[in-house]
Amino acid sequence: MAISPSSKKELPLLQKTPTGIDGLDEITNGGIPKGRPTLICGDAGCGKTLFSLEFIVRGATQFNEPGVFVAFEEKADELAANVTSLGFDLKRLVATKKLRIDHVHIDRSEIQETGEYDLDGLFIRLGYAIDSIKAKRVVLDTIENLFSGLSNESIIRSELRRLFQWLKEKGVTAIITGEKGVNGLLTRQGMEEYVSDCVIVLDHRVTNQISTRRLRVVKYRGSVHGTNEYPFLIDADGISVLPVTSLTLESRVSSQRVSSGIPSLDEMLGGKGFFKGSSVLVSGTAGTGKTSIATSFANEACNRGERCIYFAFEESPDQIMRNMKSLGMNLSKHIKSGLLNFQASRPTSHGLEMHLLVIFKMIRQFKPSTVILDPITNLVTVGTVSELKSMLVRLIDFLQKEQVNVLFTALTLNYTVNEQTDEGVSSLVDAWLMVKDIELNGERNRGMYIMKSRGMNHSNQVREFVISSKGLELVEVFLGPDGVLTGSAREERMLMEKAETALKSFSQGRKDREIDRKSLQLESQIESLRSEFESVKDELNKIYLEDELRKEVMKKNREQMTLTRRNKGGSGNPKK
């Protein structure tokens, strides 16, 4: 009904006026129909007046489109006072002719109807106001009050029809507000009959004692628009609507890596850490050090000089800072330098959608490179698991688009059952770390492993996760014949190994020395043999010399003998 085939043809021709309201222009693909009236309706207190006033103020301040605000309910002063807290300086806008506020007061008690009339007075006022500041935007808040001030309904109806026609002819973009009617009527007086181009319904619902404001574009003739209910927030900056369902999966990816702040964890992740702009889930049972991992990730980001927002749903910033000091992390210096921003709130302080909105807003303002949510499981208290999942899907979508690293921690209450459906987000995240208790030999140790890490080579090993005053560390567990050893059992085993090595090295030394000694001994043996050889040789020489000498002496003797015998004169045989 909203989009008829004939109006579809002129779709590209439909001109739109940006409202300037955060997020609304995205839902409506550019704003509300230009030069036509738009109806905004909803219950009392759902933000109609503020909505329309912000439309006027944004027009005047951001788009140089002066506006006229016709207030049927509040006086100009009251209006101005009401929105000062939002930083809207109506008086200044009025003084600079960017804004005109016309308070239309109809007091039925002093009015007597005496016959035929029309609403020319209103037309003249409005016409004058529009012309005097060359207004492009008009708000009629809440024109239905005419029905309570004047009794001739048929006149009012025909006059309203004429009024909207006239506004169109004037070419002003108008917002008409209306209070929600009974029996499914959008407005009490059926204003939707007159304003048929664009209808936006505001809603203020309370579920589980937590209120959430929502907005829905019910009808937008000639244009495509988001049809969902979008939560919106009224805070110090006015209204922000959240176009939360991103329909595309077109986020850019980066192959840059960021460190987790734990060198040994980086090592497990292919040596470099997580991908930039990836989402990391750390899940584990109570007391397994999830917050410590999260904080060290945040700390590392700040050490790199990047900004980081830490959304704490469980502990106060001071508590976290004190606790992390014991691990040698000084977070207060990052807070002082403005790199780290703690946002602590109880999950029950808003509804889920509000949390998401607040997170979005903070991220847009602070522009961090890293976001921590600790823990997401606590948010279940304000919504169902499926609601939480849809919230996280949108959050992850958003963060990936902005190339922000995000780390969630999740508490698993029962880790034996179905680890795969951890808040239903495990399939969405890029990396999932599990921290587990390992109970062995009467002590409790922490074991960590990487459940998944998309797009990188990662370790499949269970490591022991040690938290000490030196910080966080992953130690290789000991795989022995008895299985995985952790904690003191691992230490003992390591000591044993150490002793063995020492023993080994000792015995090695002894052998070496023995060999040395042996070689020394042999050498000395060689020496002694050699000297023996020398002496034998000497002996031989001596014998030889003696022999010679004897030969000589014998020869001499013989000669002597011969000589002597000759001298005796042949006296026979001297020997006989």
Place this chain on the structure above:
Amino acid sequence: MKDQESDPQGRYKLQLFVTGASPNSVRAIANIKRICETHLPDNYDLEITDVYRQPLLAHDKQLVALPMLLKMHPHPVMRLVGDMSDKEKVLKGLGILPGLQEND
């Protein structure tokens, strides 16, 4: 009737806001003049203002429905809206006829 007209409240101060020569305006002027002449002879001041000529008045005087007769004196201030064709209501509105209460 005569007693009421010359009551101590003094003269009636009336201002009729019309829009040019629209049928309602023309009728309203004729009707109020006739009523005043009949019921308040010489005891009223009637000013007729064309709002088209003085658009600022529309804001200042809180005009919405026109034509409108503004009774500024005697008190209470009353706004009579319409072409003044309902004579009884005009008289009640002016305080000439008693019994002004919420009609309709």
